[in-house]
Amino acid sequence: MTRVIAVASGKGGVGKTTITANLGVALSTYGEETLVLDADVAMANLELILGMEGKSVTLHDVLSGDADIEEAVYEGPGGVKVVPAGISLEGLRKIKLDRLENALSKLVQNVDILLIDAPAGLEKDALAAIAAAQEMILVTTPEVPSISDALKTKIVANKLGVEIVGVVINREMHDKTFLTINEIETILEVPVIAVIPDDPEVSRAAAFGEPLVVRNPKSPTSNAIMQLAADLIGESYQPIEPDKKSVIAKLVEGLLGRRY
Template structure:
């Protein structure tokens, strides 16, 4: 049985999918057998970031009943197994989102760690993905609208008894107008487990379909995500370049020893 982690956000544009994709690669580099699924079937783009676009069978085909989930699993960067949702409008129209829970339960047997790239917001598909996971990571930007929407996601996770590991603050510039990590932690009432700085290499990596932790491994964003991956597996990782407030200093225990009750 896999450790299942939903990666969610209260609104679009936080960098959730990019963070999820790179975290999957980071965990793989720490020796974990990782599968990542794009559960955002309406706005799918995980396959673009992982460089595996155009695959013949996708999650939408599985949800429509035209394929088995095993045929929609592809090898991605660093050996990560990827289940793309597909960008075809026709496939999306035929998909039955209510079958997602069944698909996720089958994927639970495929690897050691299952990351779920959830749809943004608190719609039915997002609720299904969050409730199916043991743990939740919430990706936010350091602005009040993002934090306000994230509060709703955290509330939903608590209702369905999904353990909230904490928040990842993404695209941090340290501008004076941004909310501080302490303020975000206070508002959300969950720990900050990762702080990822704004990094132009993220866009460059995405353009090539290669996760930043592989293409620009020395960059600040890549180092922050690698450090987060280390925390999740209970290891210590020393970033090659440390910048002020670029990471959370206090490590928490690895989650791979326990399951949601």
């Protein structure tokens, strides 16, 4: 049976799309037939992270009634299937969110896991994405506003009958200024299933339009996401350690502009 998992946050800018994209690629590498759907029709970014912008048919067209959902499915990095939302704002008014449910019902027939990148907030588009899922991963940073919004999202999701798989704490900095894992678990009443460290490599990978788990699989963030993917499907994962190189070799590589 296909698992439909929404990745939601409440607050925007917590790294939800980055985690969804990389998690999708990670699940694909484990052999799971995975499809990532960007339900953030107003602020679509998933295709930028995966380097798939400029596709002719997108979710915009599907929700506008101008195309069928099968036409909007593309092959992404690592074999993950992707339904981009379409970055253009043209036709945004024509969108009917009730068409999303029909589209998803067609998609689930051919995949093992359907990941939905839900929009931030609790507007209709966000609720439509959450309601369409059976399970939800809550993404938050260890900051108060982010936790506060995540709490609202969690409560609404519970009301919609969506099972919360757990919380992913993104951009963890081991800083006492922010909330601890225990505090976050206590407030949200949901287990923390992954802690993704703050990593400048994420921004670099996004700039290159390449998912981090492909671009730099040895980075702590990649390891954390791969571990999360493994946990979701009950697989085991052995973290990839960075190469052991001499300081001089690293310096030389740095001077030559190579990162790894």
